[in-house]
Amino acid sequence: MYVIAVLNQKGGAGKTTIATHLARTLQLGGADVLLVDSDPQGSARDWAAVRDDQPLPVVGIDRPTIERDLKSVARKDYVVIDGAPQAHDLAVSAMKAADFVLVPVQPSPYDIWATSDLVDLVKQRIEITDGRLKAAFVISRAIKGTRIGAEVTDILLGYELPVLESRITQRVIYPGSAASGMTALDQDPNGEAAEEMRALTAEVRALIETPVPAI
Ligand SMILES: Nc1ncnc2c1ncn2[C@@H]1O[C@H](COP(=O)(O)OP(=O)(O)OP(=O)(O)O)[C@@H](O)[C@H]1O
Ligand SMILES: [Mg+2]
Numbered sequence: 173m174y175v176i177a178v179l180n181q182k183g184g185a186g187k188t189t190i191a192t193h194l195a196r197t198l199q200l201g202g203a204d205v206l207l208v209d210s211d212p213q214g215s216a217r218d219w220a221a222v223r224d225d226q227p228l229p230v231v232g233i234d235r236p237t238i239e240r241d242l243k244s245v246a247r248k249d250y251v252v253i254d255g256a257p258q259a260h261d262l263a264v265s266a267m268k269a270a271d272f273v274l275v276p277v278q279p280s281p282y283d284i285w286a287t288s289d290l291v292d293l294v295k296q297r298i299e300i301t302d303g304r305l306k307a308a309f310v311i312s313r314a315i316k317g318t319r320i321g322a323e324v325t326d327i328l329l330g331y332e333l334p335v336l337e338s339r340i341t342q343r344v345i346y347p348g349s350a351a352s353g354m355t356a357l358d359q360d361p362n363g364e365a366a367e368e369m370r371a372l373t374a375e376v377r378a379l380i381e382t383p384v385p386a387i
Pocket of ligand 2: 189211215255
């Protein structure tokens, strides 16, 4: 079982959008997946509840006991954790449960600077686990057809965490599909949004499945 935590203490970074899509993409690829909503706002639970025939199981664990609580849920191929904004203890708990931390960040210096505390925590955790925890940034809500400025890329690279090649673009289909408890993959499986989410998922899977070199 692999646990992927989608974390960023900055609100509105795209955590829930990416967590729901990542989970659904993995599921559509044939995996047994659970989405854990660790946000007391309950966004992922609200999202799931809108659709009567919701195919994705979603549970709420919004106490800093995620690592322990996950041990009592049935084993899955993947657990995706939707992180909470501004909750240090929940982020630490999610990180302890995780094999992979995905940090969505909007391509703006303010948003990138705001991740520095989280990056410190992630790096500490990578060290404590001898590299068994992996992590990467993904650019979220990029404006279509615009390049990410070199300055912005430099700030991000300065954090010394990998940045995924895939990017998630600002698209109306993300809030649009969420409003009916769906994802872009359900609403327009051959569209560009579905395609970028499949690329993101493939990249995350490849990183997770790369063995950690023995020390
Ligand atoms: N790629 C995108 N394109 C268009 N809208 C987006 C995109 N990503 C997120 N949004 C919208 O921006 C808002 C915030 O996104 P989301 O809820 O995914 O972020 P979050 O990091 O989970 O926020 P919070 O910190 O409040 O939990 C939502 O209204 C969402 O629909
Ligand atoms: Mg959210």
